[in-house]
Amino acid sequence: MKIAMFTNTFTPHIGGVAQSVSGLSTRLRDAGHEVLIVAPEFEGGEEHDAFTVRMSAFQNFAGSDFSVPVPIGLELSERLETFRPDIVHSHHPFLLGDTALRVATRYDCPVVFTYHTRYELYSHYVAQNAPSLRRLVVSLATGYCNLCDAVIAPSESIASFLAEHEVTVPVKVIPTGIDAAQYRGGRGDTLRARLGIPQDCFVAGHVGRLAEEKNLVYLAEALISFLIAHPAAHALIVGDGDMREDMQRRFEAAGLSARAHLPGAMKGRALADAYAAMDVFAFSSVSETQGLVLAEAMTAGLPVVALEASGVREILRDGQNGRLLARETDSTGFATALAGLATTPPETRARLAATARETAAEFSWPTTLARIETLYEGLRRHPRNSGESLWQSARRRLEKERDILGNLAHALGATIEDDPTKPAEG
Missing domain, CATH: 3.40.50.2000 (Glycogen Phosphorylase B;)
Known part of the structure; x- marks a missing residue:
């Protein structure tokens, strides 16, 4: 044809x-x-x-x-x-x-x-x-x-x-x-070393276009609350757009610029490394039709924390491959969900990661x-x-x-x- x-x-x-x-x-x-x-x-x-x-x-x-x-x-x-x-x-x-x-x-x-x-x-x-x-x-x-x-x-x-x-x-x-092979086998240790992120710390991450319609003020506030409550944790926000400077200013004002990393947009092997450098994927957008990055993150074995919305509810199953939160959840509640994954036993995180990979296979x-x-x-x-x-x-x-x-x-x-x-x- x-x-x-x-x-x-x-x-x-x-x-x-x-x-x-x-x-x-x-x-x-x-x-x-x-x-x-x-x-x-x-x-x-x-x-x-x-x-x-x-x-x-x-x-x-x-x-x-x-x-x-x-x-x-x-x-x-x-x-x-x-x-x-x-x-x-x-x-x-x-x-x-x-x-x-x-x-x-x-x-x-x-x-x-x-x-x-x-x-x-x-x-x-x-x-x-x-x-x-x-x-x-x-x-x-x-x-x-x-x-x-x-x-x-x-x-x-x-x-x-x-x-x-x-x-x-x-x-x-x-x-x-999605191309599953593209998001597997990333070298998170390499990216962590380049950005000054300790190899043994917990990293809450995000990937996407940094634009107003992605509800990023909410995400920044949730990450700030999470980082303040967990002094050893870091945040990694991959992407570019008109909200990038705004998010950087918010982290700086909270005294967190050394633990909140915004390296810009990535693709290919660099993006695979970014996913591999994360321990949980944080997603606050309520404007998606599918939420393609959720499937990418799950392919990399990341449990997801996100708000209930179109394009999210079809892929995220609460307690199975992450946390699906009510849209009315405030940013403090979102931070609490991130903290729950940061403190959960390793075997529970491994189960969530395995289920996330199984879910992502449906989007080949x-x-x-x-x-x-x-x-x-x-x-x-x-x-x-x-x-x-x-x-x-x-x-x-x-x-x-x-x-x-x-x-x-x-x-x-x-x-x-x-x-x-x-x-x-x-």
């Missing part, structure tokens, strides 16, 4: 969506498929290559580490005309997501959309404390789902969320896969790839417009433009209708 993927985030950006697209495209090619990725330019990234078309983009949108692509370009049209996709796979509902719909209509092929992100939880990049904007984003994203032929939900929680928001096209629950790439290939093949077996005339083709493309605009109009209308500040009628 020939699959054209459209994504607003891709390498060298470090994040769950970029990692998912990169991993899926690599494994599809290894299985004999052809994959063309359409993605924005990123500072420090590669230019066009045999597998990727880079679109011009505005860098560091609204102070974030995202690029906003300009979805036009002659090169894209030329590459697509040569490639002629069998499947279009969209990874975002906005910007290049609309381009994906137009391309699927032009080449009369099915379009699949993966609902990677709770988009309304990212609205602070545009406006703070704007409930109407969050409602608009939800309506646009779920309305986009209904313009596609099928939707992939990374977790049962997201599938339920889509059903609650009247998504009527088929929704398949397919978690993003071979399983994910097989399910996505099955979805693609099922959609291809039912062509929508075979044998149509040029007039019918032109009309279909106009109808798709109408549908895209209609989704925007519907979302705007629903937002205005639900606006609590709107004056009451009569």
